Amino acid sequence: MKTTATQLNKRDELGLAGLGSMPAEEVLSWAFERFHPRIALASSFQHCVLIHMALQVRPDVTVFSIDTGRLPEETYECARAVEDRFGIRVRWYFPERDALERLVREKGVFSFRRSPEDRRECCRIRKVEPLTRALQGLDAWITGLRRDQGGHRGNVEKVERDDAHGGVVKINPLADWTWEQVREYERIHDLPYNKLFDRGYTSIGCVCCTRALAPGEHPRAGRWWWEQGVHKECGLHVPNWNI
Numbered sequence: 647m648k649t650t651a652t653q654l655n656k657r658d659e660l661g662l663a664g665l666g667s668m669p670a671e672e673v674l675s676w677a678f679e680r681f682h683p684r685i686a687l688a689s690s691f692q693h694c695v696l697i698h699m700a701l702q703v704r705p706d707v708t709v710f711s712i713d714t715g716r717l718p719e720e721t722y723e724c725a726r727a728v729e730d731r732f733g734i735r736v737r738w739y740f741p742e743r744d745a746l747e748r749l750v751r752e753k754g755v756f757s758f759r760r761s762p763e764d765r766r767e768c769c770r771i772r773k774v775e776p777l778t779r780a781l782q783g784l785d786a787w788i789t790g791l792r793r794d795q796g797g798h799r800g801n802v803e804k805v806e807r808d809d810a811h812g813g814v815v816k817i818n819p820l821a822d823w824t825w826e827q828v829r830e831y832e833r834i835h836d837l838p839y840n841k842l843f844d845r846g847y848t849s850i851g852c853v854c855c856t857r858a859l860a861p862g863e864h865p866r867a868g869r870w871w872w873e874q875g876v877h878k879e880c881g882l883h884v885p886n887w888n889i
């Protein structure tokens with residue numbers, strides 16, 4: 647019988663405690679065994695470690711991504727390199743046209759710089775709503791969240807109930823990986839990666855809301871750098887996130 651999101655309330659029944667110490671590859675195998683075909687892998691094309699691992703377990707895995715309309719060229723180049731390398735086609739999701747046109751016509755092309763609320767409104771329209779559509783019909787999704795990214799991500803489990811998206815199961819196989827491990831895995835397998843990492847970036851989102859870091863800055867300091875004292879998240883991974 648397939649596991650449903652609501653059953654994740656009963657962690658012991660699923661034996662999730664044991665998953666916390668499992669290597670990423672085994673977490674993926676467990677996830678596909680449980681949830682295929684109602685499972686998909688989300689990528690923002692910063693790296694493709696999870697795609698590389700997942701394809702070895704499920705060559706037909708669905709890889710999806712959100713095109714906010716403001717992504718850097720390097721992200722598209724990484725996506726294209728991944729498609730070429732692995733012979734896959736990414737399933738892209740875009741913002742809902744009417745909502746985006748309304749936002750830009752009423753508030754301008756840089757509305758997100760006005761206030762945290764305006765920034766979250768932009769993220770909601772360009773990212774959160776498309777993600778909600780991408781998750782429709784799924785029992786589980788796979789993300790590249792890592793605890794070493796800090797903030798809300800400091801407590802992510804390898805498998806958790808995603809209350810931000812109706813209780814769907816969220817699989818984070820790299821939760822206990824460090825950034826150095828990601829880069830080492832890329833080197834060993836000669837994988838495509840986002841070339842902005844060669845120019846001082848450590849976290850990559852929309853081009854207008856991401857900058858390279860100065861020495862000693864927190865890895866996510868380059869995201870929405872003009873905001874102070876608010877969570878550096880776009881709402882994709884934060885429960886009960888509202889504008």
Ligand code: SF4
Nearest residue numbers: 758768769772852855
């Ligand atoms: S990261 Fe910036 S441009 Fe992208 S959706 Fe959020 S506020 Fe809008």
